[in-house]
Amino acid sequence: MKPRILITGASGFVGYHLVETALDAGMEVYAAVRASSNVSHLKHLPVNFVYPDFSSKDDLKDLIVKYGFDYIIHGAGITKAKSLDEYNRVNAGYTLNLAVAAGESRVPIKKFVFISSLAAVGPIAYNASWPVPDVEKPQPVTSYGKSKLLAEEYLGVISDVPWVILRPTAVYGPRERDLFVLFKTYRRGLEPYMGKGAQWLSFVYVKDLAQAALLALTAPVSGTVYNISDGNRYDRYALADVIKQYLKLHTFRVHLPLPVIRTVATIMEMVSRGAPLLNRDKLNELTAENWDCNIEKIRQDLGYRPVYNLEKGMRETLDWYTTNKWF
Numbered sequence: 001m002k003p004r005i006l007i008t009g010a011s012g013f014v015g016y017h018l019v020e021t022a023l024d025a026g027m028e029v030y031a032a033v034r035a036s037s038n039v040s041h042l043k044h045l046p047v048n049f050v051y052p053d054f055s056s057k058d059d060l061k062d063l064i065v066k067y068g069f070d071y072i073i074h075g076a077g078i079t080k081a082k083s084l085d086e087y088n089r090v091n092a093g094y095t096l097n098l099a100v101a102a103g104e105s106r107v108p109i110k111k112f113v114f115i116s117s118l119a120a121v122g123p124i125a126y127n128a129s130w131p132v133p134d135v136e137k138p139q140p141v142t143s144y145g146k147s148k149l150l151a152e153e154y155l156g157v158i159s160d161v162p163w164v165i166l167r168p169t170a171v172y173g174p175r176e177r178d179l180f181v182l183f184k185t186y187r188r189g190l191e192p193y194m195g196k197g198a199q200w201l202s203f204v205y206v207k208d209l210a211q212a213a214l215l216a217l218t219a220p221v222s223g224t225v226y227n228i229s230d231g232n233r234y235d236r237y238a239l240a241d242v243i244k245q246y247l248k249l250h251t252f253r254v255h256l257p258l259p260v261i262r263t264v265a266t267i268m269e270m271v272s273r274g275a276p277l278l279n280r281d282k283l284n285e286l287t288a289e290n291w292d293c294n295i296e297k298i299r300q301d302l303g304y305r306p307v308y309n310l311e312k313g314m315r316e317t318l319d320w321y322t323t324n325k326w327f
């Protein structure tokens with residue numbers, strides 16, 4: 001019998017790739033989505049759709065008992081919200097509900113993988129290097145990061161389900177929408193930056209992240225937390241350079257003054273009805289000096305070997321956007 005896996009957030013960018021990877025690995029996939037989710041891009045795949053109410057532990061427990069899942073990957077989460085409360089409710093509260101439901105179900109779940117974020121630990125100083133991943137002290141600089149850290153703390157006290165936490169840095173790849181806005185700006189000839197300060201950034205291609213999640217499901221580890229990137233750090237211009245070179249673009253580089261951007265972010269917060277694309281909280285993330293991370297632990301424990309660096313992953317991504325007429 002095929003192993004059964006529940007993947008939450010299956011309708012999202014990362015979720016789609018988690019679904020594909022689990023199917024390729026021969027699993028029977030249950031895609032947890034909402035009635036309002038756009039699932040048109042999943043319709044051609046042999047997946048079973050389920051519609052749990054994440055605010056109800058009982059509803060989640062019923063679902064887990066009904067299907068007797070072997071594995072769960074919890075990828076559902078919000079990256080834009082108006083308040084810390086909203087982030088906490090979804091990113092931390094729903095994670096707790098699902099993990100508690102999994103434990104109370106008494107279904108012998110082999111692994112619960114939670115997709116957290118490097119934002120849960122936060123950036124480091126420009127000249128710093130990452131300490132041994134186990135001993136770093138998390139210092140999230142955004143409400144999003146704080147909610148992911150809270151989710152990790154909730155999971156930390158769950159003892160009746162074997163869990164693993166993955167903390168990906170910025171993820172890119174086919175179907176990604178936020179960085180895509182930036183790529184379109186480059187294509188229009190503009191290369192904007194926030195402030196003049198130097199930055200180190202890190203990235204991971206979505207297919208490498210999905211492979212890492214698969215390794216975490218089957219490896220004999222639990223109660224552990226892993227950072228995930230492609231193993232490199234990049235200066236702030238590397239992303240645009242890779243794209244410009246591949247698409248043969250010429251751009252005009254502009255460094256927007258930080259006080260101006262802060263004013264714009266404040267105005268966007270005031271006028272936006274929902275979660276604004278840019279706010280002062282998000283600026284803490286976008287202007288941080290160093291998002292490098294150490295992936296030694298996942299290399300050693302799980303044998304994670306990223307296949308894509310930024311250049312290789314970006315080429316595949318840009319080809320996908322072009323073929324699928326996103327540009």
Ligand SMILES: NC(=O)c1ccc[n+]([C@@H]2O[C@H](COP(=O)([O-])OP(=O)(O)OC[C@H]3O[C@@H](n4cnc5c(N)ncnc54)[C@H](OP(=O)(O)O)[C@@H]3O)[C@@H](O)[C@H]2O)c1
Pocket residue numbers: 008009010011012013014015033034036037038054074075076077078079090115116117118167168169170171172
């Ligand atoms: N993309 C990155 O760079 C990155 C980096 C680190 C960590 N992560 C984490 O990876 C996960 C997936 O992110 P993504 O980039 O794929 O985002 P995404 O495309 O926005 O997908 C988010 C998924 O979560 C679901 N979701 C959101 N709010 C929900 C709610 N209240 N109830 C139930 N489901 C809800 C969405 O469902 P709908 O389709 O119905 O909206 C969607 O399936 C998130 O947990 C995120 O924090 C992402």
